[in-house]
Amino acid sequence: MRAMTTVTAPAPQKPEKSMAQKAADYGLKADEYAVILDRLGREPNDVELGVFSVMWSEHCSYKSSRLHLRKFPVTGPRVICGPGENAGVIDIDDGQACIFKMESHNHPSFIEPYQGAATGVGGIMRDVFTMGARPVALLNALRFGEPGHLKTRRLVEGVVSGIGGYGNCVGVPTVAGETNFHSGYNGNILVNAMCVGLADADKIFYSAAPEPGLPVVYFGSKTGRDGIHGATMASVEFSEDSEEKRPTVQVGDPFAEKLLIEATLELMASGAVAAIQDMGAAGLTSSSVEMAGKGGLGIILDLDKVPQRETHMTAYEMMLSESQERMLAILKPGREEDGYRIFKKWGLDAAVIGETNTTGRIVLMHHGEVVCDLPLSPLSDDAPLYDRPWVEPAQEPVLPLADVPVANVGDALIRIMACPDMASKRWLWEQYDRHVMADTLSDSSTGHDAGMVRVHGTRKALAVTSDCTPRYVKANPYEGGKQAVAEAWRNLTAVGAEPIAITDNLNFGNPEKPEIMGQIVRAIDGMAEACRELAFPVVSGNVSLYNETNGIAIPPTPTVGAVGLLKDYDKRIGYNKVRLGQVILLVGETRGEMGSTLYLREVFGLEIGAPPKVDLESEKANGVLVRRLIRTGVARGVHDLSDGGLLCAAAEMALASGVGLELKNPSDLDDHVYAFAEDQARYLVAVDEAAAHLVIAQAAEAEVPISVVGVATGSDLIFAGLCVSLATLRETNESWLPAYMSGKA
Amino acid sequence: MKAAVLVFPGSNCDRDCKTAIETSVKGKVEMVWHQETELPSGLDLIVIPGGFSYGDYLRCGAMAAQSPVMAAVRREAERGVSVLGICNGFQILCESGLLPGALLRNSGLKYVCKPIELTIENRATRFTNAYGDKQTVWMTQGNGDGNFFADAESLKAIEDNEQVVFRYVENPNGSMNNIAGIINRAGNVLGMMPHPDRAFEAALGSADGAPMFKSLVDAVVA
Amino acid sequence: MKAPPLKAKVHVFLKPGVLDVQGKAVEGALHGLGWDGVANVRVGKLLEFDLDGSDPEAAKGELTAMCEKLLANTVIESYKVEVA
Amino acid sequence: MKAPPLKAKVHVFLKPGVLDVQGKAVEGALHGLGWDGVANVRVGKLLEFDLDGSDPEAAKGELTAMCEKLLANTVIESYKVEVA
């Protein structure tokens, strides 16, 4: 194919707007459009403007966050590939690698919860298998509006069945996640999905086109008019008229995805692939621009060759379509036949649609004419980069203990264990296949702080978790950012895994508002600090901004997805096997952090007070001790302390193990404070009675605070005058969600 | 033991079945693509794995039942070779008429994934010999259409001929007579919704599926 | 005595242009079985039920309300109602 | 030039004796929304597609064959075919 130099604009649409006006409609700012005019030395045509608008959208260019994302530590002894590719890659020994990433599908899920969530799962899986990994685990972090809000139940119903419908069919177990409800998400729910995959460390595939003259192959499902302008939609606020702007909803086909995974991995194994990239947001545009751009080459595509589902599609529509389950690969010379054989076997549409060259331009042909001819470098190099003004976000002041209202400990426990955030999510995760692939060691149902899957055919296992406590981030973005990372690290530690690296999903409101930008900046500062201190680098991530409706932003929600490694999965642990007679130890210090606790929110309706401070030194020291206790087999049960503090963690431990726990308050703190404070860096550890003194000595030596808080006995949870049976506790914890979903709560 | 595991577009427990057989009885397993018209010779067992063949669009198992390989399975089944259909495999066996009845949407209309307790109703089959005196076993299950249905006459025949091999202790999906798995009259074709292929070693939460593969090995030797 | 109920039929189908994954799969299967002459398969739902009332026109209004509220997902589906 | 294809419609529905759990759920939901007059909800599938050919009667025969072979499971389902 040969690039031509004249550019023919597509047939004009009826009431012709000026290009500048169209640019604004497509979400480009006036000064951004001015840069385009300057770089091109002429007006772009419709197609070209479309390409610029998606490449320069917040979603694709990270223009508001890029500057700050640079603060994250992205390297480490186990990092093979950090941010910048489709997903992050870490070394898990023996020539094996783990590839993972988290991504949001917030806006689509609000508009059409089933398809939005389903295609979110599909999209994140493609990011992972595009790099050569077989997906082995899925997670999801969900934030819904308050239960009483008109839309919430339908959204929960749709999102959950969409996640299950897609992941179950593809055959990847969904092993962990988190689910919160808060009025702050009434107008913008969050659906963050994470996928973890396995590959050989020397067989990782990248997207940069390596040389000119290579065939560009499209394979997967056909292109339709799905989700046109999805990427730009994800970069604007919702308003009353969003209904009209709404793009055609993308529909997911998990069956096609399953075929795509098998075909892609087979194609890679055949040795035919030179570079490969999934078609995600902004589909054909971003995939072709990135592959050619990263390789420092040029690319020409003949759009007539693109497999099309609908008739009379324009070049603009094809380039911006977000039809799902599609891939773009650059094959090694003369390997087209390998490709066609594999695509035919798996029943996928496929076509050579173009070629790489040395022009440094992207040229698109349609019906024999050039419909787009752009230099590639401005698309990425000149993408806007904003140092948006920001102000130090408002912070909740420290709440003196004397100002903390007092509640009866038993009543408070019941209230908290039954509240939407703490209530069992069984209704939801029983809809997820958690066991397919026959390597699941722990999942949402088993009583572990992280999901665990075996590295197939080895003694190794991966531990995975997703964490964020938005109420902390809201009260203090910096501490809250730190906390999200620390909790993920702690959850991996609590199952006996070595924490290795994280991915993140930064969900915030409109970055053009200095207060919101302040949340973003400070949360990133806190996360980066925790990642540095805990040697927990960020290897991939995603940013979702403009989560606002009618000017009201979501609570800042920087979700952390983390991966750890167990070298011997027989050394894993949970809080589900505590036995009668064992002693319960509390590792870590309890100063009585009551600000922004569930206790205040659920019992008194108060969302006030500074969140718990995260001391990274103790976090590290305490975690190292706990891991040692697990490794040496002394620990018989471990649970980290988070939402609801010590008493809720104990309740969860008792329920998962099916044994009673008798606890005491060995501190000077009042019982309600000791029970529900959310001090960080703490764990409950069950040990055999005979081993207790030894463990206490070890802790003393490591200068880690430790205390005996109870013993496993009977079938009640006992603490400071409170005695509640496990049966009651279970009923309390299990009944809310099913009752709510059936309309009874 | 020499086994074949069928692979349809959308099968997703094919590897699990292979691993389960290799791990629990060191069997030799060949994967067989749905387009094949012949099965390898000398098979002791044909496994139709779980998953979502053809996306389970239209009806679970309907399109897979029409695959070329299923004609070969029918021939082998008639010759007495053991055939085990798990989950989607059970649905495929019903759709192809190798087993009676059909699997309807779960009564709760949702996909249900959970560990489940089963009573072994018939220990005198080549699939269940090795369970000894074990009354109940645990396996996990995961499906959206596991609700066994047969018309009154067929159901009576199934019961009268002791074709029910597994029953749920607690019915998760509305299955008639708590049926979790049935066998054909000849005793060589078994279909079940729960997954022995996800319960073959303790690390997975249960090893109660392993005796099924041991039974089949014993049957080969006998 | 109560009047016999009206017979309602509601046909819910994907809007044109929305990918019909079921239709695509069925079409593939039919081709595989040798029915090459089949094209553009679309799979929809047909709900049939009894409805109290005697005024078919009023009933149609009710059916439309049911579709908007519950029976159809109007983001991606259209519907037709019929009363006999 | 090719003749325009025939328009085929296939309605697949559960046999009367088979409990229609989906229908029951829809009915419950409609009652919950206040439509008490709804009863006996049955949910079926409606497949529509183009079919090469010019003889509607022959086409009906084909459709019946498709149903018997693939589109319906006659253990639990009945079907009706229509050609226009």
Ligand SMILES: Nc1ncnc2c1ncn2[C@@H]1O[C@H](COP(=O)(O)OP(=O)(O)O)[C@@H](O)[C@H]1O
């Ligand atoms: N959306 C979800 N998907 C899968 N599992 C979930 C989801 N929400 C909650 N869970 C599971 O429920 C359990 C309790 O969740 P959570 O209280 O958030 O855990 P923790 O506080 O220990 O991180 C965990 O095992 C978690 O993986």
Ligand SMILES: [Mg+2]
């Ligand atoms: Mg935790």
